[in-house]
Amino acid sequence: xxxHDILMLDAAGLFCKPGGFHIDPVRxxxxxxxxxxHSDHARPGHGAVLATPETLDIMRLRYGNDFAGSVQAIxxxxxxxxxxxxxxxxxxxxxxxxxxxxxxxxxxxxxxxxDYKDVCDPTCAPFEVVPCDVFxxxxxxxxxxxxxxxxxxxxxxxxxxxALFPERxxxxxxxxxxxxxxxxxxxxxAGYDAPIYLHGAMDKVTRxxxxxxxxxxxxxxxxGMKKADLAGAVTLAPPSATTDLWTRRFPDPVRAFxxxxxxxxxxARQRGIELPLVISDHADxxxxxxxxxxxxxxxxxxTHGQEDALVRWCMTKGLVARPLALVGYxxxxxxxxxxxxxxGESNS
Amino acid sequence: xxxxxxxxxxxxxxxxxxxxxxxxxxxFRDTPDPDRGYALAALTGALSFKHAKAGLVRDLIAAxxxxxxxxxxxxxxxxxxxxxxxxWPTSSLAEGAMDDHHDSSPPxxxxxxxxxxxxxxxxxxxxxxARWLDELDETGRWALLKLVTGAMRIGISARLAxxxxxxxxxxDVHDVELIWPGLAPPYLDLFAWLEGRGERPVNRIPAPxxxxxxxxxxxxxxxxxxxxxxxxxxxxxxxxxxxxxxGCDEHGNxxxxxxxxxxxxxxxxxxxxxxxxxxxxxxxxxxxxxxxxFGAFRQQTFAxxxxxxxxxxxRVQSFNVLQQRLNRKAVTSRLMKEFPIHLRAYxxxxxxxxxxxxxxxxxxxxRLVDFIxxxxxxxxxxxxxxxxxxxxxxxxxxxxxxxxxxGADADAIEGIMLKRCDASYLPGRPKGLWWxxxxxxxxxxxVLMYAQRGHGRRSSYxxxxxxxxxxxxxEGEQLVPVGKAYFGFxxxxxVRIDRFVRRNTTESFGPxxxxxxxxxxxxxxxIAFEGLQRSARHKSGVAMRFPRINRLRWDKPPxxxxxxxxxxxMLTSEAAKSTGAGA
Ligand SMILES: [Zn+2]
Numbered sequence: 001x002x003x004h005d006i007l008m009l010d011a012a013g014l015f016c017k018p019g020g021f022h023i024d025p026v027r028x029x030x031x032x033x034x035x036x037x038h039s040d041h042a043r044p045g046h047g048a049v050l051a052t053p054e055t056l057d058i059m060r061l062r063y064g065n066d067f068a069g070s071v072q073a074i075x076x077x078x079x080x081x082x083x084x085x086x087x088x089x090x091x092x093x094x095x096x097x098x099x100x101x102x103x104x105x106x107x108x109x110x111x112x113x114x115d116y117k118d119v120c121d122p123t124c125a126p127f128e129v130v131p132c133d134v135f136x137x138x139x140x141x142x143x144x145x146x147x148x149x150x151x152x153x154x155x156x157x158x159x160x161x162x163a164l165f166p167e168r169x170x171x172x173x174x175x176x177x178x179x180x181x182x183x184x185x186x187x188x189x190a191g192y193d194a195p196i197y198l199h200g201a202m203d204k205v206t207r208x209x210x211x212x213x214x215x216x217x218x219x220x221x222x223x224g225m226k227k228a229d230l231a232g233a234v235t236l237a238p239p240s241a242t243t244d245l246w247t248r249r250f251p252d253p254v255r256a257f258x259x260x261x262x263x264x265x266x267x268a269r270q271r272g273i274e275l276p277l278v279i280s281d282h283a284d285x286x287x288x289x290x291x292x293x294x295x296x297x298x299x300x301x302x303t304h305g306q307e308d309a310l311v312r313w314c315m316t317k318g319l320v321a322r323p324l325a326l327v328g329y330x331x332x333x334x335x336x337x338x339x340x341x342x343x344g345e346s347n348s
Numbered sequence: 349x350x351x352x353x354x355x356x357x358x359x360x361x362x363x364x365x366x367x368x369x370x371x372x373x374x375x376f377r378d379t380p381d382p383d384r385g386y387a388l389a390a391l392t393g394a395l396s397f398k399h400a401k402a403g404l405v406r407d408l409i410a411a412x413x414x415x416x417x418x419x420x421x422x423x424x425x426x427x428x429x430x431x432x433x434x435x436w437p438t439s440s441l442a443e444g445a446m447d448d449h450h451d452s453s454p455p456x457x458x459x460x461x462x463x464x465x466x467x468x469x470x471x472x473x474x475x476x477x478a479r480w481l482d483e484l485d486e487t488g489r490w491a492l493l494k495l496v497t498g499a500m501r502i503g504i505s506a507r508l509a510x511x512x513x514x515x516x517x518x519x520d521v522h523d524v525e526l527i528w529p530g531l532a533p534p535y536l537d538l539f540a541w542l543e544g545r546g547e548r549p550v551n552r553i554p555a556p557x558x559x560x561x562x563x564x565x566x567x568x569x570x571x572x573x574x575x576x577x578x579x580x581x582x583x584x585x586x587x588x589x590x591x592x593x594x595g596c597d598e599h600g601n602x603x604x605x606x607x608x609x610x611x612x613x614x615x616x617x618x619x620x621x622x623x624x625x626x627x628x629x630x631x632x633x634x635x636x637x638x639x640x641x642f643g644a645f646r647q648q649t650f651a652x653x654x655x656x657x658x659x660x661x662x663r664v665q666s667f668n669v670l671q672q673r674l675n676r677k678a679v680t681s682r683l684m685k686e687f688p689i690h691l692r693a694y695x696x697x698x699x700x701x702x703x704x705x706x707x708x709x710x711x712x713x714x715r716l717v718d719f720i721x722x723x724x725x726x727x728x729x730x731x732x733x734x735x736x737x738x739x740x741x742x743x744x745x746x747x748x749x750x751x752x753x754x755g756a757d758a759d760a761i762e763g764i765m766l767k768r769c770d771a772s773y774l775p776g777r778p779k780g781l782w783w784x785x786x787x788x789x790x791x792x793x794x795v796l797m798y799a800q801r802g803h804g805r806r807s808s809y810x811x812x813x814x815x816x817x818x819x820x821x822x823e824g825e826q827l828v829p830v831g832k833a834y835f836g837f838x839x840x841x842x843v844r845i846d847r848f849v850r851r852n853t854t855e856s857f858g859p860x861x862x863x864x865x866x867x868x869x870x871x872x873x874x875i876a877f878e879g880l881q882r883s884a885r886h887k888s889g890v891a892m893r894f895p896r897i898n899r900l901r902w903d904k905p906p907x908x909x910x911x912x913x914x915x916x917x918m919l920t921s922e923a924a925k926s927t928g929a930g931a
Binding site for chain 2: 145147165268272306316
């Protein structure tokens with residue numbers, strides 16, 4: 001069995017013909033296996049959705065109860081069969097519930113890793129290396145300049161700024177699902193125990209994280225707060241909100257943004273960010289290359305992001321590599337969570 | 349070094365002046381001598397390392413990484429030092445490699461870097477830089493490379509850095525600027541004074557720089573609120589704004605200095621002007637003024653605000669000509685002969701130990717007229733007044749300087765300067781006192797042909813545009829490139845052009861994208877520019893000065909863009925205008 005007879009590209013994305021399912025399809029299909037809850041991977045309107053219980057919960061929060069014809073929850077490590085194809089989900093370390101999908105058929109194993117990272121994150125299960133023949137990797141940060149470093153020191157930068165500018169509000173742009181909760185957890189790990197304020201759009205999903213036993217401390221909605229009371233406080237908001245009229249409710253806000261893109265200065269300046277925080281939920285260059293090697297795969301398929309450099313690296317290591325021209329994943333900012341959760345705030 | 353790097357990093361993002369000040373002052377407060385002094389030197393541009401060039405950085409990184417990965421990365425990041433800092437291979441890349449730190453040496457301090465580089469030979473530099481890069485973290489590597497290659501560009505003026513230092517002792521920046529020329533890195537005496545531990549340092553520089561006064565651009569709407577009778581108008585000469593200062597040290601030795609508008613000492617680049625700035629025996633009346641002691645010394649003390657120009661056969665040359673005199677490593681006698689330098693005086697700030705800056709401009713101007721007359725040197729003259737009674741008359745003079753008295757020198761005129769008669773000479777850009785009114789730029793419609801990614805802030809956008817105009821070619825009508833524009837558009841327009849470039853790329857050569865440019869498909873750019881000249885280097889035969897995008901003409905089909913003949917006509921009419929006026 002050749003790998004591309006097991007997984008191939010069609011208009012909806014990656015399709016497993018012998019198993020009759022798509023992985024993270026970008027348009028409605030009969031049966032979809034979804035790696036994680038970010039809106040560019042988890043879309044509504046499929047006949048059946050198979051995913052981890054957390055991913056299904058997150059899709060429900062985002063799209064309502066009838067986001068798919070039927071759903072099937074699969075826990076990490078549990079094997080299911082679709083036709084002759086065996087499927088096992090393994091933790092991807094990206095956000096709560098995120099999974100790599102190991103597809104085995106005719107003695108060939110392909111792992112579609114979705115989005116992943118291989119560093120410690122207290123808000124989700126750690127990445128698991130799954131030995132395979134073909135490894136499908138993302139390349140969001142697939143350039144050697146992307147080294148995310150230690151997130152604790154980035155949070156240290158934020159806290160130092162809060163100390164230097166106690167009369168200013170600190171507004172941290174962060175994606176609602178995953179990044180927000182991770183930044184909060186990192187702040188708590190750094191010993192910051194003051195209340196942290198949240199934009200309405202991230203309230204629901206953050207409460208969901210708390211309901212799954214993830215300790216995030218004292219969280220409060222920013223809505224209804226007096227301007228003066230936000231001085232010296234940390235508020236998290238979706239990236240788009242940190243540059244619009246909504247920010248006028250804050251006293252002289254310091255605009256921060258927690259993202260792997262912040263590693264490149266021009267990207268941060270372009271967005272008018274004053275305090276870039278290099279905190280990413282994707283693997284950096286070191287992570288990507290380390291994981292590719294660790295899977296033992298002889299063939300690498302590179303999906304969304306900076307494919308060229310990663311394909312080049314694979315080839316210099318004697319691996320067969322090809323870019324998969326997948327469209328529809330990751331916006332310009334690569335962390336593609338563009339569809340919010342309801343409960344956003346108006347500009348007025 | 350890492351601490352200084354953190355400061356630079358944070359400053360590079362912080363837009364607010366007051367917040368920048370807070371950050372720098374906090375750094376000065378928390379950082380011990382002599383590191384903070386060298387930081388002040390770096391921020392005020394007082395350090396330079398002549399051996400470290402961009403090429404060296406390129407060589408260092410090229411020897412360590414895959415060239416293809418480097419090219420892809422550099423194209424993405426858009427900044428050489430930053431790319432090199434990010435890609436620099438370090439042994440402790442993997443997390444948990446903390447044990448390595450026992451073996452490796454601690455990262456260098458800013459003082460280590462500055463003092464080592466001062467004496468380090470060129471041959472030893474690459475290995476030393478590589479050692480430091482191994483020891484520093486990413487931000488440290490970035491800051492080190494920016495520092496040594498002299499490309500800090502973090503939006504900090506020397507004045508802002510001095511203001512931050514002054515704030516450490518609750519002092520005004522003027523107090524620091526007054527004594528600044530006598531200070532040297534690492535400024536131990538300055539910090540001691542600011543922290544109340546020492547005496548105020550004395551400025552022993554005999555010919556100090558005075559902070560320059562600058563003008564605001566005037567809008568049509570401003571004229572309604574201004575009375576023509578309150579103002580004196582002069583030509584705005586298109587040269588280099590300078591301050592020529594002379595003074596005596598305590599031994600009576602005369603010192604003469606030429607400063608740029610930012611206070612940089614550029615005396616060494618213009619040795620041919622120096623004799624003209626010596627007043628020994630130049631004026632009998634002054635020398636005989638023996639009622640005052642040290643009269644001879646006193647008359648050597650002066651400060652002229654003016655413009656450096658190249659004047660050949662009594663005619664002021666355009667900025668293009670002046671530029672050929674600049675940026676030369678060696679000032680040869682041939683260069684000086686071919687590009688004779690001239691000072692055109694605008695203002696007199698000091699005369700014989702009298703600080704004139706508090707006086708109204710009218711009075712300073714009167715003294716300047718006498719001063720220049722007494723100096724009586726062909727290389728130094730007075731910038732003439734432009735006579736006018738109404739704004740209408742002034743507009744006419746601006747539209748045609750040649751006819752309004754500038755004659756053959758009109759090419760070297762950028763516009764009009766308006767100065768309030770009663771204005772004191774104030775440092776910085778005070779509101780409402782000085783205005784500049786530039787000449788109307790020339791405008792043409794051109795077609796976007798090629799695009800390249802920008803650098804720095806714009807590195808992920810196609811923001812450098814090559815544009816062309818139509819001309820008859822062998823195979824019919826064709827576009828010929830006439831210039832490149834990098835600015836003039838808003839951020840929203842940049843996003844739209846970038847999208848257009850990405851969607852309409854016909855070919856890519858390295859970083860350059862060929863953009864669709866056919867008679868009916870393509871993007872028309874309205875280009876404004878300051879001047880035109882013939883150029884053998886350009887295929888089109890013409891070169892533009894300061895081209896910029898004035899407007900995007902999404903509405904206009906490329907076939908309606910301008911033709912090369914239009915530019916050639918502009919060129920001839922400009923030439924005709926100047927020779928005609930000169931006759
Ligand atoms: Zn994701």
